[in-house]
Amino acid sequence: MAYGRIFLTIEMSVLTSGTALQGAMQAKRRFEELDYQKTPLGDLILRRRILPSLDDIEVYEIILGEAFLMTSLFTEVEEALSRLGLAAAKAAFPGESLDVVVGGLGLGYTARAALEFPEVGALIVVDFLAAVIDWHQRGLVPLGPGLTADARCRMVQGDFFQLALARGDESGFDPLAAGRRYHAVLLDIDHSPSKLLHEGNCAFYAPEGLRRLAHHLHPGGVFALWSDDPPDAEFIASLSAAFATCEAHVVRFHNPHQEREAASTVYVAVTPTLNPVVPSPAGGA
Numbered sequence: 001m002a003y004g005r006i007f008l009t010i011e012m013s014v015l016t017s018g019t020a021l022q023g024a025m026q027a028k029r030r031f032e033e034l035d036y037q038k039t040p041l042g043d044l045i046l047r048r049r050i051l052p053s054l055d056d057i058e059v060y061e062i063i064l065g066e067a068f069l070m071t072s073l074f075t076e077v078e079e080a081l082s083r084l085g086l087a088a089a090k091a092a093f094p095g096e097s098l099d100v101v102v103g104g105l106g107l108g109y110t111a112r113a114a115l116e117f118p119e120v121g122a123l124i125v126v127d128f129l130a131a132v133i134d135w136h137q138r139g140l141v142p143l144g145p146g147l148t149a150d151a152r153c154r155m156v157q158g159d160f161f162q163l164a165l166a167r168g169d170e171s172g173f174d175p176l177a178a179g180r181r182y183h184a185v186l187l188d189i190d191h192s193p194s195k196l197l198h199e200g201n202c203a204f205y206a207p208e209g210l211r212r213l214a215h216h217l218h219p220g221g222v223f224a225l226w227s228d229d230p231p232d233a234e235f236i237a238s239l240s241a242a243f244a245t246c247e248a249h250v251v252r253f254h255n256p257h258q259e260r261e262a263a264s265t266v267y268v269a270v271t272p273t274l275n276p277v278v279p280s281p282a283g284g285a
């Protein structure tokens, strides 16, 4: 682990002059690399920046390889993923305590929004990168202390797609309870069903992959997915092949970096119930 590589450069220049000292201290306050790790998915960086153009707001950012993975500057859609997915789960399982999986911890906004639902009895958050889980456990990111203090929340290191696609009753997202089923799975890992962090993830987004995910859900259970693309007709067809119902919600938000409105998509799909509601015959009582 290389910790604070930028600091190192800045602190070397501090030795040279008083002006350099002032400049370096200012730069240190405005831009701080909190962690740097080499991972199987590419170089992983956690950084904190102060944005003078936005009233000195403090933002946390994750960069993975070439991809800008997550920012704390706008988190509306990450939170909408939980709100839309869990609203559907509440409607499907009224009065029940909900078992939920979040795929992709990141900065923790989706997980925190899920825990805001008192109906959520247990939450498993799966992340492939041990470093990301470690940031939360060490309190290096703002939502870490709250998530780790919530007794309902457990962070599991693993490949979400491998766990979702595995066959047999021994598989599952919970290493302590093989074959466990969930009321909702909320996923935010790839940029969209066609823009993937890793090409190996593509099998998951095809009908057979989605059917395998549906096996981890109770009848009537909900799968919700964040996507940075507009609703995609081909993916909606794949969801419709694996689930009983499917909706694509366009969620709009303000992007302060670009000073414009932006939009992302949240898909919400529901598995068939054991006792489907049979419409009464026309004219029947």
Ligand SMILES: C[S@@+](CC[C@H](N)C(=O)[O-])C[C@H]1O[C@@H](n2cnc3c(N)ncnc32)[C@H](O)[C@@H]1O
Pocket (backbone or CB within 6 Å): 069, 070, 078, 079, 103, 104, 105, 106, 107, 108, 109, 110, 111, 126, 127, 128, 129, 132, 158, 159, 160, 161, 188, 189, 190, 197
């Ligand atoms: C866009 S971030 C998630 C952001 C999150 N919704 C939030 O509110 O901050 C994607 C996360 O997925 C994780 N990830 C990448 N590939 C994964 C995989 N195959 N299985 C599980 N997690 C993965 C990354 O480490 C990263 O933490």
